[in-house]
Amino acid sequence: MKTLRFLSLLVAVTAAVSALSAETKPASASPAPLSGLVEKEATDFLRFVENDEGESLQTAIVTYVSPAGVKVDLVGAVHIADKAYFDALNAQFKTYEAVLYELVGRPIELREDLKPGDGSEKLQWLGQVQETLRKTLKLESQLRGIDYKAKNFVHADMSVEGFFESQEQKKETFISLWLKAIQAQASLDRNRPQPSMVELLMIMRQEDPSMDLKRLVGQEFDSMEKLIMGMESNGGTSIIGERNRFALExxxxxxxAGKKRLAIFYGAAHLPDMEKRLLAQDYKLQKIEWVKAWDLPWEE
Known part of the structure; x- marks a missing residue:
């Protein structure tokens, strides 16, 4: 097994489950829309970009229009990111009549504390993994950064009880998800070689390894969508497919109720499947915008 294969599998499974605990100044530059209409190929909702200024992990805001003229944006989320990213999303969310958000458990207004999985002991491990990653990579967390109490926010996720019931029906466990991730990864065509153990050890020996570690993890996130879609094969999962179905309901x-301009704010791993569901309802893809989640400038 290559050095970062374990990391990429953990990223895939954690990202798939991450909305259960999704934990936020406008960005220096507003998202830049792509010119023209976009082809009907599967849309990329997460990308790792390299240019002369540095590197960045970016998420998409993709607009779809229904036959009745309703506009729906799929807003991809990375649950740990730069503070500027969450601030930029907060500003964007003010432009919608309704923002449908993911968070397994009760709606925000019914909670005293924002805890992973609404405090379910079975899901506490996920919050611990995310918090470890957040501290190691020196990033901010979504629950602290996004204004979930905004008046236009609408809860669009399953209850804890409903989620576990769905998992029981599908006989879905962390181990079964892990095995699906392994199978999906085996079929991936990687466009980057994974770093060697020597390279990883050299990074970990740095006084502050967070920037170089973010580059490595960001590259793994770049292939996450394909991993997740592979995991969704053969009947789908409660973590992605069933929650997406619930959100679209x-x-x-x-x-x-009369809303014409809406957003669905879910983890980027959810959105390829959600796009398929919208297109099946005759929505048309209109435009794509990109927001920097992790800004990784080159050192001078």
Missing amino acids: VLDKEIK
């Missing part, structure tokens, strides 16, 4: 209710 909430979307339909909001549209029937």
Whole structure:
């Protein structure tokens, strides 16, 4: 097993489950829309970009239009990121009539504390993993950065009880998800070689390894969507497919209530499947914008 294979599998499984605990100044530059209409190929909702100024992990805001003229944005999330990223999203969210958000458990207004999985002991490990990554990479967390108490925020996720019931019906466990991730990774065509153990040890010996570690982890996130879609094969998962189905049911209710401009704010790993569901309802992809989640400038 290559040096970072374990990391990429952990990223995939953790990212798939991360909305259970999703833990935020506008960005220096507003998202830049791509010119023209986008082809009907599977949309990329997460990318790792390298240019002369440095590198960055970016998430997409993708706009779709229904036959009735309703506009829905799929807003990809990375649950640990730069503070500027969450601030930019907070500003963006003010432009919608409704923002449908993921968070397994009760709606925010019914909670005293924002805890992973609404305080479920079975899900506390996830919060611990995210917090370890956040501290190691020196990033901010989503629950502290996003204004979930905004008046236009609408809870669009399963209850803890409903989630575990769905998992029981599918006989879905962390181990089964891990095995699916291994199978999905085996079929991936990687466009970057994974670093060697020597390279990783050299990074860890640095006084502050956070920047170089973010570059490594960011590159693994870049392949996460394909991993997740591989995990969704053969009946799908409760973590992605069933929660997406639930979110789109909430979307339909909001549209029937008269809303015409909405956003669905879910982890980027959810959005390829969610896009398929929208396209199946005759929504048309209109435009893509990108936001920097991790800004990694070259050192002078």
